[in-house]
Amino acid sequence: MKHSWRADLIAGAVVAVLLIPQSLAYAMLAGLPPQVGLYASLLPLLAYAALGSSPVLGLGPVAVLALMIAQALSGLPAGVTPEAGALVLAAEIGALMALAALLRLDALSSLLSVPALRGFENGATLMIAASQLPVLLGSAAAGFTLPDLARTAMTGGWGLSSTVWGAVALALLLMSRRMGLPLLARLAPLLLLLGAMALSAFTPAAQGVAQVGALPTLALPLGLPSLDRALWLQLLPSAALVALMAFVSSFAVSESLAQRRGEKLLPAAELRGLAAANLVAAVSGGMPVAGSFSRSILLHEAGSRTRWTLVFVAAFMALAMLLLAGPLAHLPKPVLAATIVVAVLGGFTLRHYAEAWRYARAEGLLMAAVSTTVLLWSAGAALALGVVGSIALLIQRTAQPHVARLGRVPGTQHYRNVERYAVECQPEVVGLRIDESLVFTNARGLVDAVLARVQEHRERVGAPARVLLLMAPVNHIDVSGLTALQELRAALAAEGLRLELSEVKGPVLDRLRAVGWLEAQDVSLYLSHHEGMQAGEHALRPSLADMDAPGQL
Known part of the structure; x- marks a missing residue:
């Protein structure tokens, strides 16, 4: 003192x-x-x-x-x-x-x-x-x-x-x-x-x-x-x-x-x-x-x-x-x-x-x-x-949610952006990562962003049966974001695709469960993204990524 x-x-x-x-x-x-x-x-x-x-x-x-x-x-x-x-x-x-x-x-x-x-x-x-x-x-x-x-x-x-x-x-x-x-x-x-x-x-x-x-x-x-x-x-x-x-x-x-x-x-x-x-x-x-x-x-x-x-x-x-x-x-x-x-x-x-x-x-x-x-x-x-x-x-930065298409790094359980890594993709499942919280500023762009990645997967890898969203970066989903997820599930269902989620954070999951959203929308939930990808795994195909060295996620 x-x-x-x-x-x-x-x-x-x-x-x-x-x-x-x-x-x-x-x-x-x-x-x-x-x-x-x-x-x-x-x-x-x-x-x-x-x-x-x-x-x-x-x-x-x-x-x-x-x-x-x-x-x-x-x-x-x-x-x-x-x-x-x-x-x-x-x-x-x-x-x-x-x-x-x-x-x-x-x-x-x-x-x-x-x-x-x-x-x-x-x-x-x-x-x-x-x-x-x-x-x-x-x-x-x-x-x-x-x-x-x-x-x-x-x-x-x-x-x-x-x-x-x-x-x-x-x-x-x-x-x-x-x-x-x-x-x-x-x-x-x-x-x-x-x-x-x-x-x-x-x-x-x-x-x-x-x-x-x-x-x-x-x-x-x-x-x-x-x-x-x-x-x-x-x-x-x-x-x-x-x-x-x-x-x-x-x-x-x-x-x-x-x-x-x-x-x-x-x-x-x-x-x-x-x-x-x-x-x-x-x-x-x-x-x-x-x-x-x-x-x-x-x-x-x-x-x-x-x-x-x-x-x-x-x-x-x-x-x-x-x-x-x-x-x-x-x-x-x-x-x-x-x-x-x-x-x-x-x-x-x-x-x-x-x-x-x-x-x-x-x-x-x-x-x-x-x-x-x-x-x-x-x-x-x-x-x-x-x-x-x-x-x-x-608002400008968050108006369009960033959605990355993912593939598995060979020999590992890690999934990375196909545009930045040499990875392997499965034909029947589109692995995507949502890199933003889903809120009113970007909710309207979610459906279009996901459908664009699905079409890209369809053209380069094959016809998928389901879409698995890696939700780890999502810290919050407001009512607008929840509505956008519902619209996304409906849009995918219209194309014969099933929506699934992986690695949803606890606070976000608590909100979804509080309103019974997962059950009402019949959306599957996986503890890890790898688990979700393997749920319907078939032969692996390499992605068309033209970058062999790891870069930013």
């Missing part, structure tokens, strides 16, 4: 160093005062530590969510401040996550496929970097899409002093990363901010450069968010998208690290923890929070053992609030923008696009389309496209 506390304390100190500049920067990115990022890094961490399940999820403000928050708050009604809107957004996100946890909807993490998630994150990364260019250059241009930035850039100039500050900050941060000293790279953003604040406060070097400005007293503004019904309704669609992205991205990070550490992650607990964190942010002056990949990796590498690490992170953040209240007023905004650009671009890569394109072009196109939508339209539209595209590709 003593070593665990020591490890958690050290990990908390390391991550707090990174979280301080990120909290300030991501609040600014979301169009919020810097102190809001600090508030979001205090009590929300304690709430997750109490209810979450991952000891290494680096909770707090996140760059991708900051972009979505900024877009959500861009059309607030007159008289509503961004801070008030952020509190309502955090409350709605927390409430939606809590409802999902109550209804056990943690499977929502599957709504966004990996290509869609990576496409969104890469697109948001580029857009975040692009949105900081005007700040680095001292330009009045602004916007959350490339067309908006280009349009406003035509009417605004740039400032030499701001450009110099931004360029120097970028150079120092990049240099710290390339020196090969991990500790220096982690400390560099904080050291840069401290140095820039000191230089700006005690020298005239920052004259003419936009600064963060005087902050209010950094005391937690505890209280309920606005209860304006119209405001809640206006932000609800954006809150749903941000909540989905926050949960999916956070769960992906924590699950990946849990597998690496050999730990068990509880999806329902993750939902509860994230819900509590956002609800607490809504009543403590913060902004919506989620798990950060960079901070989570750092927690893992720093040796975090338990969720007490987040408690220590919050304690160090509280100390930072007390120490930084005055100096933050002198922080040049170009320096803060530089820390954002370097932080987000550090995780950007084109490799994922190339890999997805080579492996599955449709998913590669989805990834590119989601990224493009973030850049040209909006983060919300891109996330919606990612969800719809992921579901559409799933």
Whole structure:
């Protein structure tokens, strides 16, 4: 226990160093005062530590969510401040996550496929970097899409002093990363901010450069968010998208690290923890929070053992609030923008696009389309496209069930695809393998797929008397799938063929027996496919497979 506390304390100190500049920067990115990022890094961490399940999820403000928050708050009604809107957004996100946890909807993490998630994150990364260019250059241009930035850039100039500050900050941060000293790279953003604040406060070097400005007293503004019904309704669609992205991205990070550490992650607990964190942010002056990949990796590498690490992170953040209240007023905004650009671009890569394109072009196109939508339209539209595209590709892949014709590998009891192996087939029985669960998305294609394989067998091997379906890959049969099986039995009976099943999984068999389906349809059942094939075995004929070496099943 003593070593665990020591490890958690050290990990908390390391991550707090990174979280301080990120909290300030991501609040600014979301169009919020810097102190809001600090508030979001205090009590929300304690709430997750109490209810979450991952000891290494680096909770707090996140760059991708900051972009979505900024877009959500861009059309607030007159008289509503961004801070008030952020509190309502955090409350709605927390409430939606809590409802999902109550209804056990943690499977929502599957709504966004990996290509869609990576496409969104890469697109948001580029857009975040692009949105900081005007700040680095001292330009009045602004916007959350490339067309908006280009349009406003035509009417605004740039400032030499701001450009110099931004360029120097970028150079120092990049240099710290390339020196090969991990500790220096982690400390560099904080050291840069401290140095820039000191230089700006005690020298005239920052004259003419936009600064963060005087902050209010950094005391937690505890209280309920606005209860304006119209405001809640206006932000609800954006809150749903941000909540989905926050949960999916956070769960992906924590699950990946849990597998690496050999730990068990509880999806329902993750939902509860994230819900509590956002609800607490809504009543403590913060902004919506989620798990950060960079901070989570750092927690893992720093040796975090338990969720007490987040408690220590919050304690160090509280100390930072007390120490930084005055100096933050002198922080040049170009320096803060530089820390954002370097932080987000550090995780950007084109490799994922190339890999997805080579492996599955449709998913590669989805990834590119989601990224493009973030850049040209909006983060919300891109996330919606990612969800719809992921579901559409799933339906497209499962719309036609894959049915393989099987033959026996000579001298064995193993049966493989005749198109991939040199196997032997029996004339009087067609051995087939159903490679999908039979559900409403593919049920209509079952009869045609099986009859096509039967005709192929008839032409190449001989006239069969029965069709034996190997059902081992079938994990589920819904009512549509059951109806398709009945239609298949009738279609085969019309051709004088008998339908038989082998190796039906227990849960599937339980459902069939519960309704007496096998008896009612007069369908034989075999424990093994080999047993079913031998039930009417005659002379074996080799298949026409033109592949002698084993391949994929």
